Amino acid sequence: MSPLHRFLMESKSQWGWLALLILELITAAMFEVSAPVLLGKVVDAIVSGLQTDQDINTIFASIDTIILWLIAIYGGHALFTYFGEYMMASIGSKTVLALRTRMSTHLYSLPIEYFHDHQRGDLLSRLTSDLDAVAETIGEGVPGLVSAIIGIIGATAMMIWISPMLGISIIAIICIGILCLTWLSKRARRVYLKNQSALGAFNSGIEEIVVGKPIIQTFGLEETTTNQVNILNDNLFKSMRSAAFTSQLVEPLVKFLNQITYCLVAIQGGLMVLRGSISIGDIQAFFLYVGQVSDPLSRSSYILTKFQETSAALGRIYEVIDTPSEIDKGNKTLGDTTTHPGTIDFEHVDFGYTPSNVFMKDINIHIPGGSMVAIVGPTGAGKSTLVNLIMRFYDIINGRITIDGIDIRDVSRESLHNTVGMVLQDAWIFTGTIADNIGYGKPNASREEIKYVAKLAMADHFIRTLPDGYDTVLKRGGDDLSQGQRQLITIARAFLADPTILILDEATANVDTRTEVEVQKAMNTLLKGRTSIVIAHRLSTIKNADFLLVVENGTIVEQGTHHELIERGGHYKELYENYAAGMTL
Template sequence: MNAPADRPAPSSAPAAAAAAPARPAGPRRPGPGHGPMGAMGMPGEKSMDFRASGRRFLRDLRPERVRLVAVVVLGVASVVLAVVGPKLLGTATDVLFEGVVGSMLPAGISQADAVAGLRAQGQGQLADMVSGMQVVPGQGVDFDRLGSILLVVLAVYVGSFLFGWAQGRMTAGVVQRTVLRLRADVEAKLGRVPLAYVDSQPRGELLSRVTNDIDNVAQTLQQTLSQVITSLLTVVGVLAMMFWISPLLAVVALVTVPLSMVVAALIARRSRPRFIEQWTYTGQVNAHIEEMFTGHMLVQVFNRSDDAVATFTERNEALYDSTRRAQFISGTIQPALGFLSNLSYVIVAVVGGLRVASGAMTLGDVQAFIQYSRQFTQPITQLASMANLLQSGVASVERVYELLDAPEQEPDPRSPAYLARPVRGRVEFEHVAFSYSPDAPLITDLSLVAEPGHTVAIVGPTGAGKTTLVNLLMRFYEIDAGRITLDGVDTRDLTRDELRRQTGMVLQDTWLFGGTIEENLAYGVDGATHEQVVAAAEATHVDRFVRTLPDGYDTVIDDEGTGVSAGEKQLLTIARAFLSDPAILILDEATSSVDTRTEVLVQRAMNALRAGRTSFVIAHRLSTIRDADAILVMEHGSIVEQGTHEELLAAGGAYARLYQSQFAAAATEEV
């Protein structure tokens, strides 16, 4: 249901709703941040609570904890095999190098004799290197041993790939199931928030949280979950191998790690607020585009295209600037850490070469260590480079959590009452009070009775509270005081489903969904037959124009009702309410888009529809409510007059003035 047209304008600018958490507010009105001339709202200045949002999201992952354990186990297996690989390759290098060196030494002597001979020749450095190797003088490369090692290396890397592939596949399932639940939670939440919350939010901003932000969470989780696990395990495994091969080189390689962590933390801290701005401005741009697209015709009619483009340009440039700064700042992490990684690599290569020359290490161990140093810095760099993704993802998930934490409508009673069947439809307002804002009371002490089968017309100037009255009856808003009863049962003791099942509503603003005309007509009745649909269409004079369409009742229309006129759309909504066969009928200017001849036909159909039903008719054209059993005249939230058409005209009060003003306007137009 759309926001009531007669409620008071809120005092706060709705543009702030795009950046601030939802709070009870009045309905949205054109103002700063909305409409072609709206000013761009600035994002909220609050900082993102990264840890709290992260912990909350981890709790959302609890249903996947068994699969997450499997992901970790597969990751461990993949990383262990990947970590063993360089050590095996180092052994293969030693076999190859020792064979080359051995072939250069005289055959028939021992390794000790060869070392002693080299020292005697004054080649002490070469002797030290040979002493640290396992060579057989005169013997070349042992290709059988070399081939066996290489086959083991191949098997290790193939196994690492298979475990990594299984981990990636399982991770995809974990991520998509988590996002599936998140979307379901958001959809369920939208069904629990009060109409006041929806009215206070720009639709584009709300849609951005439901679509863009959740998609960003899915993308972030998919790209980081398995990578974070693998990177952390790789760091631990590689670090253990580095200390096993050479504690000295391990310490040398770790010198740059603290500096890398400090650099990454400083950059991430600066990029965090930029990502908050990015997604806030994304919501504002979406809100503006949705608003301008919906009101495209009015924008053109009032020549506001230039203003709309200017507003879009302003917001789009703000989005560009925040996104550019966020990506630039976070993007400096990888090159900064790459420089520190290369610095560590150079130091390890120099120190390792000296250790080989002194015989303290073999060439294969140095080769393996260099590979490990690369493997060690690479996951750290990856973790740091993922900071921008994590910042963006947490910013989005926090926006989703703001929606999930929005105030909800009062829950249905645990032990609800039920209406006796058949429902008679007697409605009574007893000293009802209501206000959209505590400092601006709208309805203070309203009492009325609508007897079963009677038609109650509600008239009055804009802002008098007419639409508010039926919103309270439907419990779209909760009353502040008094009570509303249906057949003597307080509506707050009923479930909303029970209450609304007895009510049919036709609004001035028509709503259709993408589908066939028959599906739209049967929307309010589960299992409605084609014959029932046609009967309702005939009774409301819809059948006559539906049959002129190429596919008749199977004609597909979109949510804008493309292919049918405004009056025909309104007739469709009337037929939809007719088919639902409600005990209470609410018509809010239901014939405003219907031509005069069709209005006469619809009024006849409405007379048949209202038979035996309690009907509330909100009307501005007083000529359409002459036959109402009771007419209520509302001003400033109070009923100032009530009676029949003839009684109110004879009284010469507010109704008579309204009627005479319309008659005078009609006469002026005719002249």
């Protein structure tokens, strides 16, 4: 089923309105089609009046009723066209709203891998320009096409009725036109697909520049980056030029056929008038009907081109919608039956980001509830991977991970994410007030609660120095705050959510030394009775930990307390000595 067909089938709720709309457009087109015959009668009445030397008053007396009819017909046409277009715009916006909601809701349910595999710029252009293309076609294209088809059918029928011979010659030319335009609209689909992927790539390139501008400048890579974006821009230009070639070809082609048709009416019609087989008024009606056919023909071919673009856009949208959601098979809730909440076990766990590349093999870890564990290891060792597995961002290949004895695959995602909280290295701040940002995980939190956790996270002091305090609106991912301040907000957010297990990924790495000491104190109090897993890069964290997991190449190479591991004199001792000598772990 083509994307357009599928879209039509999925918009069944609007079919009744569509039928009403088509009825309205048919009425409007009938008004339009009936006018030229009456105009022809006016011309014939004037010509015969002049030929028989009638005075002007007599001539007008014979046509005044027709003129009144003409005014009524044109008025009726305008009114029905207006209602038709208004209705279509409303049907169009409702249908696109439903599609937009469906797509954005579906994005939330997609697995994390999907976002790793797709560029953000490309996803954005699917959500914006592809949906806009659909909205434009439905709002303007459908009524345009329906009235064009009805107009063409009506006008050709009238031409055949007036003069079958002349009418058939004109239809032959129209058929040639339709064939050319069908070819053009097919080409448009291919061109649009190319155009949209070039646009997606360009958006992603620009996004990288905007996000990475400070780094680009630091490394003096402006020229290299500009060259890369220029290549993407050049690709976009070429595909847009190709699209313009296709769409701009329509109008001259239709005009050319139109002019040929006018010549045919003038020559063949003129000869027929001389032979007396047709009146001058009918020839005048023919000229108007040719106009009534050629205009909708060029409009409908443009719309057909748009339909092809829309079909391609819908295809890209359905690609996202059809990506299977992350299925939440778990129905158990954590925290109901436990005596030691927050106990985590890895039992013979195998994991790889791709099935062919098993990165972690036979991992066994036991983290007792309420303990503080520090994970240490060189970069790329697998520290973040371990916490990603606890959060079930990725599924393991073999073995099982349990919390309080329950396999996390059997736990609902909601319960899992309520139980396990995370503070990541990149503080995520959204556009909203500071209070909204802190209260993110608990939407009904009172202002007192928010202030309480902000105090615990040592954020209250700096928040109160801001002009609007807790009501200060943060924009652009919190760019107006320092990195440390952003991180304090996310720490306060995690405290408010009050999870049983807290994962901290270098949570204090961006806070200055004085603040770090204060935050650490607050954390120690808060972490009491709570399991905490810290991806540690700091001495203070390691010393406070109940035990350490040393990770290398996806394997737990050592576990134990700081003193035990130092005494063992293995990997950890080496890491620690490097750290003590001033390097990070």
